[in-house]
Amino acid sequence: MSDKPPKSDVDLEAEYNNRAAVPDHPLVMARWRADAEAARAAHPPTTLPYGSGEREAMDLFEAGPDAPVVVFMHGGYWQALDKSWFSWVAPALLKHGVSLAVPSYDLCPNVRLGRIVSQTRDAVELIRARTSRRPVVFGHSAGGHLAACMLSEGRASAAVAISGLFDLAPLIPTSLNDALRLDAREAAALSPVHWPVPNGSTPGGTVLDCVVGADETREFVRQSRDMANFWGGKGVETRFEALPGLNHFTVLDPLADPDSALVKRIAELARAF
Template identity: 70%
Template sequence: MTGEPELSADELERQYNNRALVPDHPSVMARWKAGSEAARVAHPPERLKYGTGERELMDWFDAGAGAPVAVFIHGGYWQALDESWFSFVAPPLLAHGVSVVVPTYDLAPHVSLDRIVEQMRMAVENVAARTGARPVVTGHSAGGHLSACLLSESRARAAVAISGVFELAPLISTSLNAALRLDAFEARRLSPAAWPAPSGAVLDCVVGADESAEFVRQSRDMAERWRVDGVQTRFDPLPGLNHFTVLNPLFDTDSALVKRIAELARADFGQV
């Protein structure tokens, strides 16, 4: 895939192993957990099934009848975490009159990445069926990847991909692939950078400016690739933020990132 540099297996491991790159990530994740617990107390979500599986669930934080909807897809390299870690994204968007849906999915290696993509299709289809409109999608890391997949297929009206992984081939030689079990064919097939660009759609590629060079490159290259193909894109490196603290703005009602997601959710991109 164009844009991929030639890096050694050791360097790819270093560039993509975010927990090793950010030793204090447990304290950042503890803030996510605490903020999410507080959010569910203040704004108890409706717990919905979008499929029959145990993890085919989503939390719906309702801003009221007719409110636009933003779907937030969690990260964890498709092999960790669930929706309960990310309820903290809801209160700031609710304050802007935007309902928030946080789905979860099965994890690798118990299921394939292909299955996870299919589960997120099911989730957003459920949202669209309930509201009568395609939602705006956003997500972090693996969730950024899944958001771009959904946008490519026009299942979302716009996407804000935060620290997304859009090219999967660099993961093949890393320890992350022990669970993902990607080969070259599957990595390319499941890379949204290789998928059709949805002409006229909106994609924001947000990344922490202090993330690894590869994560910054992936967001920059994705924005440029789809811009050339007719997508309205933004590449937005946030100063002083790493792969975990890049979500800090989602705690703040007045942050530019929250306002941007709310703006896109309210925009008229058409109905289903």
């Protein structure tokens, strides 16, 4: 990914304000909530604490005692939502014999973004300790950022970043930064595009899928495409895919379908490692 910021004529507020860009997002999120409640009723999860804080816990939906476990990191710009919104992701993966862990984490502005990265690290390490293997990690938006961070650190066997954020500098002049409180130095330090690129000489995985909705803003498409190109040029096995007809919220719809290419890909990666 280029270290250069987006062109100055790009309206960064519009490009990164996904709720404004998708006026009917409340309907999609209401569906998430309803489907999550139904999934929890059909497949009651085990709650696993990974720390002492109130939000330092994850829901584990188990497919079986020896099933591979994948970890999903939710979005919300590190300042909204929690694990309970995304229980609906579990059923499709369970049908493939893959267990799912969904952690919550503390939110900005109550904590700094670096603390959220640390909490994600603790959650992934708990799954790794339980299974004696590095898990596949995947996440949406802010969760895509966290997934890439875990892959860079060698804590994951592979990562699938859906509508991920890999360069945080463009967020600084937007209203989203009211809660994040990023300056240029902190944004650079927490951007996985600037982190070590995973390679065959270091522990962990070297597979990164960057998936985005084709109907998302130009900046979100650019972030995923540029990250795949940048890490791919450094030796990582990357894939970039823009899913037709999907926006920043509906891009998650394939996760509800066990026959979707996205679910099959995550299950394939989980079994491969």
